[in-house]
Amino acid sequence: MAENFEKHSDISAADLARLNQEAQAEATPSTAKIIWNEFKADKPAMAALFIIVGFIAFVMIGALFINTPKMMETNIMDYFDKPFTTDFWLGADSGGRSVAKQLIVGSRNSIGIAIGLTVISSTVGICWGLISGYFGGYIDWGMQRVYDFTMMLPMLMMIIVLVTIIPHYNAVSLTLIFSLFYWEGTSRLIRSRTLAETQKDYVAASKTSGTSNWKIIFQGIMPNISSLIIIDTTLSFAENIGVETGLSYLGFGLPTQTPSLGTMIANANDPTNITLYWWTWLPAALEIIVLCLSISYIGQVLRRAADASQRQGAAD
Amino acid sequence: MSLIEIKDLKVHYPIRSGFWNRITDSVKAVDGITFNIEAGETYGLVGESGSGKSTTGKSVVGLEKVTSGSILYNGKDITKRDNRRKLDYNRDVQMIFQDSLSSLNPRKRIEDIIAEPLRNFEHLSKDDEKLRVLQLLNIVGLDADALYKYPHQFSGGQRQRIGVARAVATNPKLIIADEPVSALDLSVQAQVLNFMKKIQREFGISYLFISHDLGVVRHMCNNIAIMNRGRLVEIGTREDIYNHPLHIYTKRLLAAIPETNVNQRVAHRASRLAVEKIYEEQQDKYYDENGMAYPLVQVSPTHSVALPETIAKQLASQEGEVQA
Numbered sequence: 001m002a003e004n005f006e007k008h009s010d011i012s013a014a015d016l017a018r019l020n021q022e023a024q025a026e027a028t029p030s031t032a033k034i035i036w037n038e039f040k041a042d043k044p045a046m047a048a049l050f051i052i053v054g055f056i057a058f059v060m061i062g063a064l065f066i067n068t069p070k071m072m073e074t075n076i077m078d079y080f081d082k083p084f085t086t087d088f089w090l091g092a093d094s095g096g097r098s099v100a101k102q103l104i105v106g107s108r109n110s111i112g113i114a115i116g117l118t119v120i121s122s123t124v125g126i127c128w129g130l131i132s133g134y135f136g137g138y139i140d141w142g143m144q145r146v147y148d149f150t151m152m153l154p155m156l157m158m159i160i161v162l163v164t165i166i167p168h169y170n171a172v173s174l175t176l177i178f179s180l181f182y183w184e185g186t187s188r189l190i191r192s193r194t195l196a197e198t199q200k201d202y203v204a205a206s207k208t209s210g211t212s213n214w215k216i217i218f219q220g221i222m223p224n225i226s227s228l229i230i231i232d233t234t235l236s237f238a239e240n241i242g243v244e245t246g247l248s249y250l251g252f253g254l255p256t257q258t259p260s261l262g263t264m265i266a267n268a269n270d271p272t273n274i275t276l277y278w279w280t281w282l283p284a285a286l287e288i289i290v291l292c293l294s295i296s297y298i299g300q301v302l303r304r305a306a307d308a309s310q311r312q313g314a315a316d
Numbered sequence: 317m318s319l320i321e322i323k324d325l326k327v328h329y330p331i332r333s334g335f336w337n338r339i340t341d342s343v344k345a346v347d348g349i350t351f352n353i354e355a356g357e358t359y360g361l362v363g364e365s366g367s368g369k370s371t372t373g374k375s376v377v378g379l380e381k382v383t384s385g386s387i388l389y390n391g392k393d394i395t396k397r398d399n400r401r402k403l404d405y406n407r408d409v410q411m412i413f414q415d416s417l418s419s420l421n422p423r424k425r426i427e428d429i430i431a432e433p434l435r436n437f438e439h440l441s442k443d444d445e446k447l448r449v450l451q452l453l454n455i456v457g458l459d460a461d462a463l464y465k466y467p468h469q470f471s472g473g474q475r476q477r478i479g480v481a482r483a484v485a486t487n488p489k490l491i492i493a494d495e496p497v498s499a500l501d502l503s504v505q506a507q508v509l510n511f512m513k514k515i516q517r518e519f520g521i522s523y524l525f526i527s528h529d530l531g532v533v534r535h536m537c538n539n540i541a542i543m544n545r546g547r548l549v550e551i552g553t554r555e556d557i558y559n560h561p562l563h564i565y566t567k568r569l570l571a572a573i574p575e576t577n578v579n580q581r582v583a584h585r586a587s588r589l590a591v592e593k594i595y596e597e598q599q600d601k602y603y604d605e606n607g608m609a610y611p612l613v614q615v616s617p618t619h620s621v622a623l624p625e626t627i628a629k630q631l632a633s634q635e636g637e638v639q640a
């Protein structure tokens with residue numbers, strides 16, 4: 001057999017090196033490249049991207065310089081101080097605590113939880129969907145019944161119950177509790193795409209080439225649904241910021257001594273705060289609006305990048 | 317001993333429904349077929365769309381879960397996953413797929429696509445592997461700069477050659493070619509078929525050549541099986557099938573081959589209509605009360621047809637075949 005192949009070899013090492021370079025130049029643009037081109041073609045989305053990245057970096061770093069327990073101490077002398085002063089850029093709340101500092105630490109907490117929740121729930125959802133869709137049959141059936149079961153649970157009530165019965169919960173345990181319930185949407189979406197993808201002959205070809213199932217799932221199929229994964233993850237991130245905020249607002253999120261966007265918006269529960277002391281809740285509300293709008297802008301760009309027919313970016 | 321012996325192979329797809337997902341019915345994609353493939357030959361499997369050809373082919377490479385029956389390779393039943401693994405079965409039996417575009421992973425470079433079976437079965441060094449991939453590209457007539465391209469950068473014909481290169485990579489003994497050229501235009505068809513023949517000569521490969529087109533099969537196959545609704549209706553040599561077809565279904569497929577000679581178009585059309593008429597009128601003679609084909613009976617050492625014994629004999633003598 002070797003001699004059979006020998007008849008056909010006439011390529012030198014130099015040729016190979018040249019080919020390598022040519023190929024690199026000609027190769028189809030990677031997903032990252034396509035997305036970047038799409039951002040360049042859409043100025044508002046580019047601005048949204050910078051706002052998001054800049055803001056997250058700012059609060060993550062800024063929060064390191066703030067001593068949270070000290071900040072949260074009540075200071076009766078500064079009771080509802082007005083904003084735009086040198087001590088209190090955004091004023092102070094009923095405890096005389098700086099709104100600006102709380103906003104930074106609160107954003108860090110809320111965004112941190114949203115990121116943690118997105119990472120955990122998307123990873124679980126993606127794996128669940130891929131495995132369920134790829135193997136099919138009884139595995140799929142079993143996994144879908146688990147999915148149906150968790151869908152049936154009244155999510156909000158379960159979270160409130162868990163938060164109440166767990167004695168010393170903090171940001172980490174809260175993230176884990178949320179994660180129990182937020183993988184489902186992703187898993188359904190990924191499963192339906194995986195079902196379609198698994199029918200394609202390249203999967204059959206990988207099987208007859210002796211590749212293991214796990215390798216086929218994660219190295220063969222997953223890259224082909226990467227655009228879907230990116231879009232879904234971005235949109236869940238926007239949604240997840242709302243999850244923690246909403247619960248904290250209702251009083252079932254983070255403990256009151258831990259500032260978060262939700263606890264700050266909860267200041268608006270008091271009618272006098274709404275009109276008279278607007279600086280206690282308005283900045284947090286505005287921030288959430290800007291964040292969610294920006295992320296949904298970014299989501300739209302990603303969606304366009306995934307669908308070749310809608311692209312606006314230069315195709316080079 | 318034959319290379320592959322297929323015995324009473326059945327593949328039924330369950331139709332499930334209800335909350336408990338119980339099997340309520342089944343699609344009989346392949347319903348009891350038996351034939352052998354000899355080493356070095358090209359065996360043709362022909363039938364119209366939906367007759368179960370791809371399902372048969374996929375069962376032979378081990379992609380399909382078989383309902384019953386056996387497929388023997390080296391005396392082992394390879395419908396069992398354990399036996400396939402022990403034999404490194406897919407090193408010896410590979411497949412070329414019907415749809416060349418969907419059979420190549422769009423996110424992988426040609427190099428990785430062709431090297432995939434090599435990486436799993438041969439464990440070559442990096443340089444040897446690259447060299448082998450280049451040799452394979454050369455065999456199927458593609459330039460070395462294909463190496464780093466992606467599947468969508470090629471034409472249909474070129475993609476099918478890449479599929480062929482991947483299938484021959486481990487130097488297999490049998491390749492299932494599932495309508496390898498049906499998606500290509502005529503000139504490219506001839507090209508691809510020709511180098512498939514060339515590879516067969518060089519490497520001594522057997523093909524199970526699946527097609528719906530008896531015109532293409534004529535140029536490729538020594539032995540042919542005709543498949544209809546999951547069953548075989550006629551088996552024979554090329555001579556048997558093309559010159560002495562017995563089953564009406566075979567005659568119909570033959571009549572469907574386009575006539576290229578302009579002068580005979582009218583005659584061809586008339587004979588096709590005649591066959592169609594017989595097919596309409598004599599359904600119950602050629603098929604049993606459920607509309608399924610009868611079991612095969614032998615009318616000569618090489619030729620079998622799915623008809624009741626008496627009718628088969630009668631038709632065979634009309635056709636002037638010598639009874640064995």
Ligand SMILES: Nc1ncnc2c1ncn2[C@@H]1O[C@H](COP(=O)(O)OP(=O)(O)OP(=O)(O)O)[C@@H](O)[C@H]1O
Pocket residue numbers: 329343344345363364365366367368369370371372414528
């Ligand atoms: N996974 C499946 N589940 C249910 N039914 C199936 C499945 N795969 C194939 N079938 C059915 O089995 C029958 C045979 O299909 P198969 O793909 O083998 O046909 P074919 O002869 O290759 O046709 P074509 O020439 O169109 O490729 C068809 O009726 C098809 O609907």
Ligand SMILES: [Mg+2]
Pocket residue numbers: 369370371414494
């Ligand atoms: Mg088919």
